[in-house]
Amino acid sequence: MGTSAGSEHDQDMTTHLELHDLPHGTIVVGVDGSQGSDDALDWAADLATRARRSLTVLHTEAPPVPWNAVGYTGELTSLPALRESVLAAGAHVTDSALERLRARRPELELAAVTGTVDPRVSLVEASKQAHLLVLGSRGRGPIASLLLGSVSREVTRSAHCPVVVVRPGPHDAGDHVLALIDGTPAGLEVIEFAVRHASAMALPLHVEHLLWTAYELEPQLVEGARRLLAEACAGLGEKFPDVEVTSELRHFTNPEELIEAATDAALVVVGHHPASRMHRILYRSVSSEVLEHASVPVAVVPTPQS
Numbered sequence: 001m002g003t004s005a006g007s008e009h010d011q012d013m014t015t016h017l018e019l020h021d022l023p024h025g026t027i028v029v030g031v032d033g034s035q036g037s038d039d040a041l042d043w044a045a046d047l048a049t050r051a052r053r054s055l056t057v058l059h060t061e062a063p064p065v066p067w068n069a070v071g072y073t074g075e076l077t078s079l080p081a082l083r084e085s086v087l088a089a090g091a092h093v094t095d096s097a098l099e100r101l102r103a104r105r106p107e108l109e110l111a112a113v114t115g116t117v118d119p120r121v122s123l124v125e126a127s128k129q130a131h132l133l134v135l136g137s138r139g140r141g142p143i144a145s146l147l148l149g150s151v152s153r154e155v156t157r158s159a160h161c162p163v164v165v166v167r168p169g170p171h172d173a174g175d176h177v178l179a180l181i182d183g184t185p186a187g188l189e190v191i192e193f194a195v196r197h198a199s200a201m202a203l204p205l206h207v208e209h210l211l212w213t214a215y216e217l218e219p220q221l222v223e224g225a226r227r228l229l230a231e232a233c234a235g236l237g238e239k240f241p242d243v244e245v246t247s248e249l250r251h252f253t254n255p256e257e258l259i260e261a262a263t264d265a266a267l268v269v270v271g272h273h274p275a276s277r278m279h280r281i282l283y284r285s286v287s288s289e290v291l292e293h294a295s296v297p298v299a300v301v302p303t304p305q306s
Helices: 035-051 076-104 119-126 141-146 150-158 187-201 219-233 255-261 277-293
Strands: 015-017 027-030 055-060 110-115 132-136 163-166 177-181 205-212 245-252 267-272 298-302
Touching: 027 035, 027 119, 035 055, 035 076, 035 132, 035 163, 035 187, 055 076, 055 119, 076 110, 110 119, 119 132, 119 150, 132 150, 150 163, 177 187, 177 277, 187 205, 187 219, 187 267, 187 298, 205 219, 219 245, 245 255, 255 277, 267 277, 277 298
Parallel strands: 015 110, 027 055, 027 132, 055 110, 132 163, 177 205, 177 267, 205 245, 267 298
Antiparallel strands: 163 298
């Protein structure tokens, strides 16, 4: 792991890494010093402890370039100093995050990454090695879509591993993990992620197969959906005997119904995958609505083309 001796604290076992040295399978949490970032840190620390994984805090920021309406106004010789200034500010952010983590979970294996690159780029790059990305958000409730932030929004669309977006506030009241699937084979990956995290969180799993239409459903459609749901959940009890699994078909006409139903979940899991245009219109909007408006943590699982 490319440890840099000059930046490692003598009093702890924290490893300071370059982005390309990120350990495989770590949980990565993006930090920026905000309250939302602290909420994400706490959530990630608790999960990393239960899942017995290392935790890496990541803060990167692209240096501002001195341009104005006329053109470039700075001296090229000032750019190295600007870069060092950005790195120093980033180190302050990660050091504060590490201090918070040591106080909350002193047993965790910790690492830190800082750099001078757009955080959307660094987090997506980190997702190639990470088990999970955890991000904070700046909002919750009905206006959350205005506040989710470009970083969280872009990373959930582009990451190679699952991404959890954590809302501000306490998250210890949820009593189950909720997986929302759409009847495609991609739902199997959503369920697989959800059941593993239900096991790590010592919570039951509830799987809902979504049927979105304002019309009365044909009996054949309902029976087919029920069969698909049963097949998707088959075998979970044998693989994860510690997780109580329940499932149901949910016929809904408005995504707000899903958001309201998710308020007592500890984690909501949705999929994000390439699809046909019509499927994207229907089901990606569900994922987006849940991600941007739910008041509980939401995991977005990247899945392949259905």
